[in-house]
Amino acid sequence: xxxxxxxxxxxxxxxxxxxxxxxxxxxxxxxxxxxxxxxxxxxxxxxxxxxxxxxxxxxxxxxxxxxxxxxxxxxxxxxxxxxxxxxxxxxxxxxxxxxxxxxxxxxxxxxxxxxxxxx
Numbered sequence: 001x002x003x004x005x006x007x008x009x010x011x012x013x014x015x016x017x018x019x020x021x022x023x024x025x026x027x028x029x030x031x032x033x034x035x036x037x038x039x040x041x042x043x044x045x046x047x048x049x050x051x052x053x054x055x056x057x058x059x060x061x062x063x064x065x066x067x068x069x070x071x072x073x074x075x076x077x078x079x080x081x082x083x084x085x086x087x088x089x090x091x092x093x094x095x096x097x098x099x100x101x102x103x104x105x106x107x108x109x110x111x112x113x114x115x116x117x118x119x
Contacts, residue, residue, distance in 0.1 A: 003090075003093045003094070003095070003096055004090075005036065005039045005040055005046075005090065006032045006034075006039060006046045006048075006090060006093050006096075007032065007036055007096070007099070008032050008033065008034060008035055008036050009031070009032065009033075009099055009100045009105050010031075010032050010072075010096055010097070010098065010099050010100070011029050011030065011031050011032075011051065011071075011072035011073075011074070011096075011097040011098060011099075011100060012029070012030055012032065012048075012093045012094065012095060012096055012097060013027055013028070013029055013030075013093075013094040013095040013097065014027065014028065014029075014030040014048060014050075014088055014092055014093050014094065015027050015092040015094060016028055016030075016050065016088070016092075017092075027094060028050055028051060028052070029050075029051040029072070029074065029078070029097060030048035030049060030050050030051060030088070031048060031049045031051060031080055031100060031108065032046055032047070032048050033047050033048065033049055033085075033108070033112070034046045034047035034048075034087075039090070044089060044090055044091075045087040045088055045089050045090060046087065046088060046090055046093070047085065047086070047087050048085075048086060048087075048088050049080050049081055049082060049084060049085060049108070050080075050081045050084050050086070051067065051074070051078045051079065051080055051081065052078060052079050052081055053076050053077070053078050053079075054079075055077060055078075055079055056079065060079070061111055061114075062082055062110070062111035062112070062114035062115040063081075063082055063083045063111075063115065064079040064080060064081060064082060064111075065079065065080040065082060065104070065107050065108050065111050066078075066079055067079070067080060067100075067104060071100065071101065071104065072097040072098040072099070072100060073097045073098060074097070080108055080111075082108070082111045082112060082115050083115060
């Protein structure tokens with residue numbers, strides 16, 4: 001079952017298929033960062049940031065942004081992998097886990113701007 005056009009700043013369970021090298025694999029939560037207008041323009045993929053429960057110690061900003069357990073139905077603390085930006089086929093989006101709170105959206109925006117040297 002697919003979810004239609006994924007919504008920006010929502011966390012979805014996405015089928016990332018098999019793991020290769022440093023690319024996260026399996027079905028895992030991902031944060032959509034692509035504006036909805038682009039998705040509605042007929043693209044068949046959406047830009048996401050994978051989320052992992054393999055946490056790193058200390059401050060890994062801007063490579064990671066910490067999401068506390070309970071946000072978007074995540075059962076454990078998790079990290080958004082800012083350095084793992086990818087576009088993924090919309091057919092592989094499985095379940096909408098909810099919208100990221102505004103304060104965390106701002107933190108991810110800041111991490112993306114710093115990581116991509118846009119600040």
